Amino acid sequence: MPPSTNAPARSVRADTITAALLLWLAGNALRLTILAVPPILAFIRDDFHLSATEVAILSSIPPALLAIAALAGSLLVVRLGLLNALVTGIAITAAGSALRGWSDTYAILIVTTIVMSAGVAMLQPIMPTIVRAWMPRRIGLGTALYTNGLLVGEVFPTLLTISLVLPLVGGSWRASLVFWSIPIAVIALVVWWKAPRTPDVMRVPANVPLKWLPDWHLGLVWRLGAFFGCINAIYFGANTFIPIYLASKGRSDLIGGALAALNFGQLPASFLLLAVADRLQRKAWPYYVSGVVSLVAILGLVFDVGATTVWWAGLLGFCEATGLILALMLPPLLCEPEDVARTAAGTFTLSYGGTVVIAIIGGIAWDASGIPALSFAPLAFCAAAFVVLAALLRSKRELV
Numbered sequence: 001m002p003p004s005t006n007a008p009a010r011s012v013r014a015d016t017i018t019a020a021l022l023l024w025l026a027g028n029a030l031r032l033t034i035l036a037v038p039p040i041l042a043f044i045r046d047d048f049h050l051s052a053t054e055v056a057i058l059s060s061i062p063p064a065l066l067a068i069a070a071l072a073g074s075l076l077v078v079r080l081g082l083l084n085a086l087v088t089g090i091a092i093t094a095a096g097s098a099l100r101g102w103s104d105t106y107a108i109l110i111v112t113t114i115v116m117s118a119g120v121a122m123l124q125p126i127m128p129t130i131v132r133a134w135m136p137r138r139i140g141l142g143t144a145l146y147t148n149g150l151l152v153g154e155v156f157p158t159l160l161t162i163s164l165v166l167p168l169v170g171g172s173w174r175a176s177l178v179f180w181s182i183p184i185a186v187i188a189l190v191v192w193w194k195a196p197r198t199p200d201v202m203r204v205p206a207n208v209p210l211k212w213l214p215d216w217h218l219g220l221v222w223r224l225g226a227f228f229g230c231i232n233a234i235y236f237g238a239n240t241f242i243p244i245y246l247a248s249k250g251r252s253d254l255i256g257g258a259l260a261a262l263n264f265g266q267l268p269a270s271f272l273l274l275a276v277a278d279r280l281q282r283k284a285w286p287y288y289v290s291g292v293v294s295l296v297a298i299l300g301l302v303f304d305v306g307a308t309t310v311w312w313a314g315l316l317g318f319c320e321a322t323g324l325i326l327a328l329m330l331p332p333l334l335c336e337p338e339d340v341a342r343t344a345a346g347t348f349t350l351s352y353g354g355t356v357v358i359a360i361i362g363g364i365a366w367d368a369s370g371i372p373a374l375s376f377a378p379l380a381f382c383a384a385a386f387v388v389l390a391a392l393l394r395s396k397r398e399l400v
Contacts, residue, residue, distance in 0.1 A: 027149025
């Protein structure tokens with residue numbers, strides 16, 4: 001009996017479904033270990049007797065490494081091929097996260113956090129590139145899938161660390177960090193085992209002088225860098241300052257709920273965009289709405305502490321997720337396939353570098369003035385700047 005003519009089509013569909021699931025899993029690795037820290041940040045501060053500036057420095061390491069080591073992800077793609085680069089980044093993330101559990105001093109915690117963050121940083125430019133390789137006709141959907149995984153990876157630790165993981169590990173914040181490294185190690189194994197071995201992801205260039213450094217003369221790199229910088233600064237800044245701000249107001253009881261809402265609030269936006277991402281890509285108006293409402297939510301978090309705090313945090317999370325997902329579509333949409341990784345690397349280098357600066361400015365503003373609310377002032381500025389930058393991208397025809 002001759003083979004069915006539908007067999008190749010079934011194989012393609014199976015590979016697409018597998019790729020979609022693996023994109024979602026890999027997306028979890030981008031944030032799960034980073035967001036394992038905010039729920040235990042007050043414990044770390046008390047254990048090591050940290051100032052607000054030292055807390056800001058610790059929380060700024062992931063975005064700092066996402067800036068510095070993003071270029072390494074582009075280089076890995078060129079040297080190892082897409083799939084090998086993807087698995088390597090996930091494995092480094094898992095190892096670095098586990099090592100944080102043996103941090104007896106603030107200095108050791110800094111070093112191990114650097115290792116963990118370097119692995120995540122390498123993944124940042126790899127993910128848009130692998131979306132382009134695995135789902136070239138559905139870039140919007142592919143981006144929404146791995147970003148949904150990213151957001152779910154943010155929710156798990158913020159939702160479960162205080163209520164489940166800490167009681168499970170005897171209240172040890174160090175053991176909780178080791179706990180959250182285990183799922184990342186499993187994801188690395190699953191991706192290596194099940195990834196579709198398409199030519200684009202397996203190819204390791206030989207004797208071909210491929211470019212991996214961003215073209216810093218390209219205005220698009222700088223515009224996207226500033227654009228992403230506003231999104232990331234608001235998100236990481238909120239996770240950094242909400243816990244210690246609420247503690248300073250005598251409302252430590254709100255920390256778990258506010259962090260869970262900030263991160264869980266991103267999920268409705270993510271699931272909504274799974275359905276409509278292809279129709280909203282490159283549209284300017286969602287960015288305008290996201291920036292304005294983010295500004296309102298930040299003001300609510302600062303000046304309306306109490307019963308509505310969790311609501312304001314959830315609203316901010318929803319807006320940030322919307323802006324992030326739509327922005328992540330831009331590198332694979334606006335660049336040639338061979339330029340996606342290096343353009344994304346340049347974008348992330350600039351954006352996370354700015355995120356570090358914003359976070360430290362917030363910490364210094366608090367320490368220098370003694371006014372906790374001033375730590376949120378740079379975040380409010382970023383929300384307003386986000387709207388202005390969206391208008392600039394529209395004027396360049398990069399948004400419509």
